[in-house]
């Protein structure tokens with residue numbers, strides 16, 4: 001399962017890339033709003049940092065399919081033809097996906113709250129579909145199960161579409177989906193940090209250091225003994 005960062009703060013993105021095996025960046029209009037800057041200025045910085053071949057997912061905001069397509073062209077023009085165009089899986093969004101798929105665009109179906117949305121987006125040509133795991137949980141349903149079901153439905157249909165699960169609030173949600181073999185998860189920085197918060201491991205490393213220093217002297221490592 002690929003791990004992407006769901007964020008638009010370039011400093012947060014750089015920090016996460018430095019430490020974690022992250023392969024791309026996703027964002028949505030709400031995430032862009034948090035930057036308080038012109039979205040294209042922000043996104044161009046991100047594109048420059050992750051490189052021309054890096055996975056970048058950017059959402060359209062138009063309401064009508066034809067306008068979504070025009071918006072997608074502008075995103076591709078500014079940020080690269082390979083940029084994944086995030087399209088909400090609503091009626092107009094499905095139409096836009098079919099039109100953009102016919103052009104060979106990279107499409108990510110987003111705002112997915114149930115299995116049928118994910119399935120339809122796959123059938124309409126999306127390369128990725130993004131169920132909102134935690135938001136589904138908050139509605140009283142099982143977000144992890146919805147993501148797993150969509151994964152299965154896409155595989156049963158023989159589609160290449162992968163699930164890129166989104167909207168996580170804890171490590172357990174991510175772990176469950178990694179175990180199931182999902183294609184990708186896009187995760188906010190605080191939840192990414194939580195993936196490696198293992199107190200027992202930190203304590204074990206402290207004990208190893210103490211023992212080594214008792215044997216070889218304070219501050220020494222395998223480098224200088």
Ligand code: G3P
Nearest residue numbers: 006027028135166167168
């Ligand atoms: O892009 C979808 C995802 O960012 C939603 O996450 O945390 O707002 O539920 P969240």
